[in-house]
Amino acid sequence: MHQKATENQKHIQNYLSAFCFGDIYTRGGLDLKTRELLTLCILSALGGCESQVKSHVYGNLNVGNDKNTLLEAVTQCLPYMGFPRTLNGLSAINEVVPENK
Numbered sequence: 001m002h003q004k005a006t007e008n009q010k011h012i013q014n015y016l017s018a019f020c021f022g023d024i025y026t027r028g029g030l031d032l033k034t035r036e037l038l039t040l041c042i043l044s045a046l047g048g049c050e051s052q053v054k055s056h057v058y059g060n061l062n063v064g065n066d067k068n069t070l071l072e073a074v075t076q077c078l079p080y081m082g083f084p085r086t087l088n089g090l091s092a093i094n095e096v097v098p099e100n101k
Contacts (some may be wrong), residue, residue: 036060037073044074044089046079053092066095 001011025035033088040056043049060070081089 001085032063033065036063037065037069039068040070040089041073041077043078044092045085047085047088050088050092053089054096057096058095061097067093070097 002010002017005013025032030038030073033061036056036059040060043053043056057070070093071090074086079085
């Protein structure tokens with residue numbers, strides 16, 4: 001997203017990178033796989049963040065979480081985030097990692 005941002009919007013991407021990936025992701029206490037999994041679930045729960053959810057599906061795959069782990073995590077969050085947002089999260093997961101037929 002940073003590379004695609006227009007010059008008058010790069011500052012927002014800089015803030016995002018510095019805060020989320022500089023200050024938050026570099027903290028101790030949780031490993032990167034857990035951080036990515038939490039981020040996926042929280043973005044799914046927020047709703048309206050489908051492009052970010054898809055980005056974090058890729059992020060999860062890159063840190064070693066597989067599709068089944070993502071599905072289990074979203075399922076665990078179902079009672080808290082509701083069916084519509086759970087289904088949106090599943091849709092993003094399935095779009096990035098289609099089911100084998």
